[in-house]
Amino acid sequence: MSMSERLAELLAFDSKGGAEPMAACALAPEEQRPPHSGQPYVDLRGASLVYGSGGEQMLAIDRLDLQVGQGEFVAVVGPSGCGKSTLMKLVTGLLQPDAGAVFIQGQKVTGPVRNVGMAFQNSTLLPWRTTLENVLLPFELVKPHRQRIRRHHAEYRARAMHLLDVVGLKDFAEKYPWELSGGMQQRANVCRALVHQPPLLMLDEPFGALDAFTREELWLLTQQLWLKQRFSAILVTHDLREAVFLADRVIVLSKRPGRIILERRVDLPRPRSLAHTYEPAFSEIVHEIRDTILEARA
């Protein structure tokens, strides 16, 4: 079965309704977050971040203004070390800005933001857990699942297994991370970020270590899930095609300290297919972003 067929199955599975075990625990994300309510989901206002203290201070992010709408998919590109990962940490409240402020749904961020899905470049699977147990981790932590998982374990297990099936890891559910290839680990990592249907998804170069084909498959997967769940997302990537394929808007950051040097809206229709990436309209956007980055480097 191809990946897209599996996807179709997943989507069908979700929409069947009451009879399926999943319907009982689905959070009905659409109801909770109407697609456009005016207020941005993520709102950075003049946020700066300084690393180090005393004589060795270093400005990683300089007065950054960035809004991400509810259900919007934003990609961030920029040279290595410009502060992209730092930006992710600011948005999720893992770091507090030294100046300016970060708001999520209008609320000022003062500590780690709960219920965010995160996937990093190096997979952060827990080595003592099997793939399945790793994917179940968010359910053990995020409310209201953490109170329910003990009693409804089979239901959550089915949900995790289904997602693993979609990314082709069903047969590896009981294997440990070190028994998986790098690409498989990365797929499991993305599953874990998505499984609890978080309202905000943060992807820090999650497909970087994958081969081109797997990577493109995961683009399709991410797009499908996004079309279905309409979470807000920030994707950090070095791959401009990836950025343009997935995002509604591409942000280009300058060298450190990171400042926005280009904001490019991508108005290509969805769902986008891989064939689209070879069309002139697509290439044009990629080239425009590329030129901006090259100029900034010079």
Added chain:
Amino acid sequence: MKTSTNVARQAWVPWVTTLALLVLWQIVAMVLGSASLMLPAPTAIAQSIGQHYDVIWPNALQTLYTTGLGFGLAVALGMVFGLAIGASSLIYRGVYPLLIAFNAVPKVALVPIFVLWFGIGTLPAVVTAFSLAVFPIIVNVATGLSTIDAEMEDVMRSLGATRWDILTKVGIPRMAPYLFASLKIAITLAFVGSVLSETIASNEGIGFLMQAASSRFDVPLVFAGVIVIAAMAVIAYQLCEVIEGRFTHWAKRGK
């Protein structure tokens, strides 16, 4: 080629080396002849073990008991201290120098103090075993906790994990291999502590038995005590290794 016969052969190696050592020992003792009074042959030691079986047995149990108790306390308190030190840099700064100082003190010098405090017999032996065994456990538990990947912690925190969640779901599993590695060291040190204390201040235990035997110039019995202690330590060590394998199979990477 890595075959199962190869593995089976490897399982024999420790027995072969032990046997070789015993044979060598036997030959040296026989060559020394009557001078072997100070180095009894393995056969003489075996004979002594058979002869004094009724004395060795209860004393071995006593040593096992004090060692086990000291070791158990060391594991429990060592984990508590280790977790506290690993989890809080304030506690680390405050306590670590004291720990190092305590560890540097030769425990032989402490036994008389323990005797003053606890009398002679079981209690000072337990305390000495504990005081020797606890340090490696504390250090390893604290080290294990400090190896938590920052990104892993970030993922946990962004899922709303509490400090307790992070400790139980990441901290303790992460530190487990370090803990088990330290148990193997700690158990042997606990035996050293027990026997040390029994030698100085007790009227039971293998340490006492060896002390008494040596004052009667019953050299084979002294060596019998050595052999019994060594055997108990090896078995306890193997046991720790089996438990370690059970709990940390994930850290052993497939072959």
